[in-house]
Amino acid sequence: MPNAVIIRLEEITKLYGSGDTEIHALDAVDLLVEQGEYCAIMGASGSGKSTMMNIIGCLDRPSSGRYYLDGVDVAGLGDTQLAHIRNRKLGFVFQQFHLLPQLSALENVMLPMVYASVSAAERHDRAVEALQRVGLGNRMNNKPTQLSGGQQQRVAIARAIVNRPVLLLADEPTGALDSHTTQEILGIFGELNTSGITVVMVTHEPEVARTTRRVIWFRDGKVIHPHMAPAQIGQVA
Amino acid sequence: MDIFESSKMAVKTLTANKLRSTLTMLGIIIGNASVIAMIGIGQGAQRLASEQFESLGPNVLFITPGKRETRSRTFDLPKTLVMQDAEAIATQVPSVAGVAAQRQTQLPVTYRNRNVSALIVGTTPTFLSVRSFDVASGRFLSDQDVERNTRVVVLGPDLVDRLFGTTNPIGQQVRIKDVSFQVIGVMQPKGAFLGNNQDEAVYVPITTLANRLTGRTSPYGLDLTFISVSARDEASISEAEFQIANLLRLRHKITDEDDFSVQTQKDVLQIVGTITGGLTAMLAAIAGISLLVGGIGIMNIMLVSVTERTQEIGLRKAIGASQQDILVQFMIEAVILSAAGGLLGTGIGVGGILLVGALTPLQAGISPVAIALAVGVSGGIGLFFGVFPARQAAKLDPIVALRSA
Ligand SMILES: Nc1ncnc2c1ncn2[C@@H]1O[C@H](COP(=O)(O)OP(=O)(O)O)[C@@H](O)[C@H]1O
Ligand SMILES: [Mg+2]
Numbered sequence: 001m002p003n004a005v006i007i008r009l010e011e012i013t014k015l016y017g018s019g020d021t022e023i024h025a026l027d028a029v030d031l032l033v034e035q036g037e038y039c040a041i042m043g044a045s046g047s048g049k050s051t052m053m054n055i056i057g058c059l060d061r062p063s064s065g066r067y068y069l070d071g072v073d074v075a076g077l078g079d080t081q082l083a084h085i086r087n088r089k090l091g092f093v094f095q096q097f098h099l100l101p102q103l104s105a106l107e108n109v110m111l112p113m114v115y116a117s118v119s120a121a122e123r124h125d126r127a128v129e130a131l132q133r134v135g136l137g138n139r140m141n142n143k144p145t146q147l148s149g150g151q152q153q154r155v156a157i158a159r160a161i162v163n164r165p166v167l168l169l170a171d172e173p174t175g176a177l178d179s180h181t182t183q184e185i186l187g188i189f190g191e192l193n194t195s196g197i198t199v200v201m202v203t204h205e206p207e208v209a210r211t212t213r214r215v216i217w218f219r220d221g222k223v224i225h226p227h228m229a230p231a232q233i234g235q236v237a
Numbered sequence: 238m239d240i241f242e243s244s245k246m247a248v249k250t251l252t253a254n255k256l257r258s259t260l261t262m263l264g265i266i267i268g269n270a271s272v273i274a275m276i277g278i279g280q281g282a283q284r285l286a287s288e289q290f291e292s293l294g295p296n297v298l299f300i301t302p303g304k305r306e307t308r309s310r311t312f313d314l315p316k317t318l319v320m321q322d323a324e325a326i327a328t329q330v331p332s333v334a335g336v337a338a339q340r341q342t343q344l345p346v347t348y349r350n351r352n353v354s355a356l357i358v359g360t361t362p363t364f365l366s367v368r369s370f371d372v373a374s375g376r377f378l379s380d381q382d383v384e385r386n387t388r389v390v391v392l393g394p395d396l397v398d399r400l401f402g403t404t405n406p407i408g409q410q411v412r413i414k415d416v417s418f419q420v421i422g423v424m425q426p427k428g429a430f431l432g433n434n435q436d437e438a439v440y441v442p443i444t445t446l447a448n449r450l451t452g453r454t455s456p457y458g459l460d461l462t463f464i465s466v467s468a469r470d471e472a473s474i475s476e477a478e479f480q481i482a483n484l485l486r487l488r489h490k491i492t493d494e495d496d497f498s499v500q501t502q503k504d505v506l507q508i509v510g511t512i513t514g515g516l517t518a519m520l521a522a523i524a525g526i527s528l529l530v531g532g533i534g535i536m537n538i539m540l541v542s543v544t545e546r547t548q549e550i551g552l553r554k555a556i557g558a559s560q561q562d563i564l565v566q567f568m569i570e571a572v573i574l575s576a577a578g579g580l581l582g583t584g585i586g587v588g589g590i591l592l593v594g595a596l597t598p599l600q601a602g603i604s605p606v607a608i609a610l611a612v613g614v615s616g617g618i619g620l621f622f623g624v625f626p627a628r629q630a631a632k633l634d635p636i637v638a639l640r641s642a
Contacts, residue, residue, distance in 0.1 A: 059555060059635045080559045087557020098552040098639065102253035114242050115557040159556065 005071070006167055006198045007033035007056055012065035014051050014221075025051040026062065027221035033200060035166070038193040040209035040230070041202045043218030049202045050171055052218075056200065057090055057169050058082045070166055087115050091160030091197075093170040097152040099144040105131065105155045106140040112163045130158035134188050150181035157188055161197065168192060170201040174208055186211045206233045240569070243562075247570040261538040262578030264531025265618070269582025269611045272524035274589040274601075279517025281593070281601030286509040289430050290502055296334075296471055297367065298478060299500050300326075300464040300485070317496045319458035320443070322488060326466060327363075330480045332473035333466055337367040340443055341462045342451055347412040348400040355396055356438045357413060359446030367467045375407045375422030382442040386449065390418040394426050395436035413439070416449050429598065474501050532575065532618035539571050539626035543633075550630050551638025564631040571623025572616050579615025583608050 014026040025048045033039060041049050054060035055067060058074055067074045070089060077085070086092075099108045109127040118126070131140050134154040144152050153173060160168055170189070174182040186208060193199045201212065209215050210230045217225035251258045302318040323338035340359040345352055358364075362378050365371060372391065382389055390411060397406050406420045418441065427435045441450075447459045454460055468477040478499050485497050543550070550563055558566075587608075590601040 054636050057555070059639070080561065083554065083557055083559035083562070086555060092555050094639070098548065098555075100549055100552070102249060111553070112556040114246070115553075115559075115562060117239065163557070 003034040003036055005032055006035050006037075006069070007031060007200070008066075008068040009052075009056075010066040012052070012055060012062045012067060014048070014055065014060075015063040024221045026055070028065070029221070029223050031216065031223060031226060033198065035198055036193070036196060037214060038190070038199045038212045039201070039214045039216055040212040041200065041216045041218060042204065042206075042209055042233070045204070047218040048221040049218050051221075053169055053171050053200070053202055056167075057092060058086050083115070087112060088163055089166050091163070091165040091168045093153070093156050093160050093168070093173045095172040095175040097144070097149075097156045097176075099152055099155055099159075101144055104141050104143055105136065105147065105151075105158075108144070108155055109158045109162050112159060116163055126162055127158070130162040131155070133161070134158045135184075148181075149177050150184060153177060153181075153185055154188065157185070157192075161192060166198060168197050168199045170199070172202050172204070174203065174205070179207075182208065209233055240565070243565050243569045244573065246566060247573050251570060251573060257538065258574060261535055261574055262531075262581065264534035265528065265575045265578030265615050266531075266582040266585065268524060268528035268531040269579045269615055270585040270589065271527055271582075272521065272611050273583050273586025273603075273607060274593075275520035275524045276517060276607050277586065277590040277601035277603055278593060278599060279513060279520050280604070281590075281599045283510060283513040283517065284602065285599055286513060287506055289428075290506050290509065292369070292428070292430075296468040296474055297502050298466045298468060298474065298481070299505070300466065300481060300497055301500070302461070302463070302497055317455075317457070317489065318461045318464060319455060320461065321458050322485060323461065323464045325484060325488060326464065326481055329484055330477060332469050332477040332480060334469045335363045335367040335467045337361055337364040337465045338443055338461050339364070339463055339465060340446055340451070340460070342446070344414050344450065346396070346400065346439055348406075348409065351400050353396060353399050353437075355393075356433070357446060357450065358438050358440050359443035359450075360440060361443055364440070364465075367465050370427060371425045372422045373425045375420070377422055378440060378442050383444050386444045387442060388416060388418045388445060388449070389421045389442070391422040391424060391440040392420060393424050393434075393436040393438045395434060396439065397423050399437075413441070414450055474503075528614065528618060531578065531615075532622040535571055535575055535619060536622035536626060539567065539623060540629065542570075543567065543626050543630040546630075547633060547638045550633050551635045551640075554633075554635035555639060560631040563633075564627045567627035567630045568620065568623045571627065572619040575619030575622075576612060576616040579612040582615075583611055586611075 009029050009031040012026055012029045013024065016023040016025050029052060041052070043049055051060070055062050056069070058069070061075070069085065072085075074082070074085070100111070103111070106124070106127050109130055110123045113123040113126060128137070128140065131137055134157050136151060136154045136158065139147060139151060144155070147155065168189075174185055177185060189199055189201065190211060199212075201208075203209050210233065212230055215225070215228040215230055215233060216223055217228055300318060320338055323336050326333060327336040337360055342357050343354060344357045346355045360378070361383050362380055365377055373394065375391070377391055378389065381387070390413070392400070392406060400406070400411065401409070406423060409420050410417050411420060412418070424436065424440070429435065443459065447453055466477065466481065468474045478501055482495070482499050486495065489496055553563060587603050590603055594600050
């Protein structure tokens with residue numbers, strides 16, 4: 001039995017500007033990602049990786065094309081429904097962590113559940129569980145400024161998974177980390193994927209991409225290799 | 238997300254930046270403090286004036302010379318009201334219980350080497366009952382004193398303190414404008430009336446005042462500053478007013494405009510009420526404007542805050558906040574700021590009122606309605622001026638917001 005399709009992009013195009021300055025950030029992209037996959041998106045800077053992640057993450061809308069997320073046509077949804085999808089089905093991890101500085105690690109992780117109207121007691125328990133899962137059970141009450149970059153990214157990952165999403169999106173999650181910390185963070189992504197979460201991660205580092213099971217290669221807003229084996233990375237011109 | 242969670246979050250955000258939150262509230266604090274204090278003090282002034290007029294005695298009417306429009310507090314109006322008018326009212330108006338003729342002037346009073354300028358009230362024995370005064374020691378003026386122009390004087394208690402200190406004044410001689418008077422009594426303390434200390438007055442027989450101190454100035458008889466009349470009871474006040482006016486018109490042979498005016502306590506209270514009420518309204522308007530300015534201050538800072546917190550807003554949207562969640566969050570912050578400012582300002586205003594009450598006779602009212610209104614209005618102002626910044630925040634595009642790093 002084939003796995004369910006989580007992401008289905010059909011001729012997704014994203015235009016910026018108009019007339020002479022018009023840019024095809026995405027140019028008729030077709031893509032399928034199935035339940036349980038672990039993908040890296042690679043490509044030169046400016047090739048449209050982030051633009052696509054934002055569309056997949058329902059933070060942005062395409063200029064044209066169709067996008068089905070977990071079988072749902074996203075184009076027809078309003079703001080509140082999109083917010084609901086971002087809250088329940090998706091988890092985001094950013095290069096700059098984006099933790100709220102006035103909140104403790106625990107409070108940062110509880111935040112998505114506040115928007116999901118989870119009860120206070122359950123919020124606390126689930127946040128603790130998520131932090132323990134990313135190996136940060138002992139620093140829960142620290143503010144982000146009291147944590148190292150790697151620890152902050154762990155908090156961000158805990159926040160992304162605490163509402164049990166089907167899809168984890170990470171845009172250069174290790175871009176701001178040293179190589180040792182990078183390995184630790186990648187270990188967490190690997191474990192999360194093993195436990196069943198679909199992971200899509202943008203990176204420009206081949207070592208990072210090699211820890212995944214599929215590489216999607218971008219150039220000039222187009223997917224030029226939708227199904228590359230990580231071992232093939234060096235062979236792309 | 239429910240309101241309770243939003244409020245907790247808002248409090249967290251606001252307390253994380255205490256200095257800014259306080260500065261933002263400052264306008265509202267000042268606005269509320271002034272609303273509460275101004276209204277309270279205005280009402281206090283009104284009450285004080287009312288109390289003082291009520292202390293004039295129950296059912297009192299005043300007859301003053303001159304038209305109502307030209308009436309003022311100078312004592313040198315055309316002297317159209319004379320002693321015989323007062324006697325006629327006492328004998329001919331049935332609804333009247335008592336009549337006290339008063340003629341007043343300001344003169345120096347001397348005891349040994351001490352010299353005080355005092356209000357000299359020339360009157361008759363009926364003064365006590367009509368005006369609800371009483372003597373504390375000795376006696377008041379008698380009918381004989383009035384008949385015989387005796388040189389006797391009853392002193393207000395504060396004047397006694399200033400002239401005699403601890404010496405018993407009764408039986409002593411004081412000089413008023415080089416005329417020697419014997420002190421026969423001391424009045425009970427009565428307090429101030431519209432800023433004039435009634436306890437510094439001097440009471441002499443009205444005839445003695447006219448014949449030995451001021452001289453007569455009217456061709457019609459012994460002229461008066463005013464006549465105080467007490468009606469038999471509250472029900473007969475308007476009757477007395479009507480009868481007195483008719484009697485005086487007849488006596489003065491008036492054909493067109495009255496040369497006197499009769500005022501009841503109610504009339505006077507009404508005038509005082511209009512004046513202090515207008516004052517209160519004006520003060521409240523000024524205070525209201527400062528509330529408005531406070532609200533604009535909140536809007537201003539909230540707009541800055543939205544710009545500064547663009548990233549936070551983007552992140553919140555990315556993890557599941559809807560536009561409405563963001564809108565509510567910023568609205569609640571604005572409302573909490575202004576309502577807290579309102580409460581603080583109310584505290585300061587009440588403190589000011591208590592201070593004024595402790596230092597002056599003005600017992601300003603702390604009305605719970607005014608407080609509820611001020612805090613409510615502040616919250617409303619927060620709501621009103623919070624809408625615009627909150628909508629700016631809610632409309633932010635999450636991509637742009639997140640990229641602004
Ligand atoms: N908001 C925007 N306005 C105009 N052009 C944009 C905007 N966002 C992205 N682009 C352009 O779209 C292209 C793809 O950008 P992006 O998806 O960020 O690339 P990548 O993440 O692969 O480096 C680039 O040429 C970029 O300049
Ligand atoms: Mg990018």
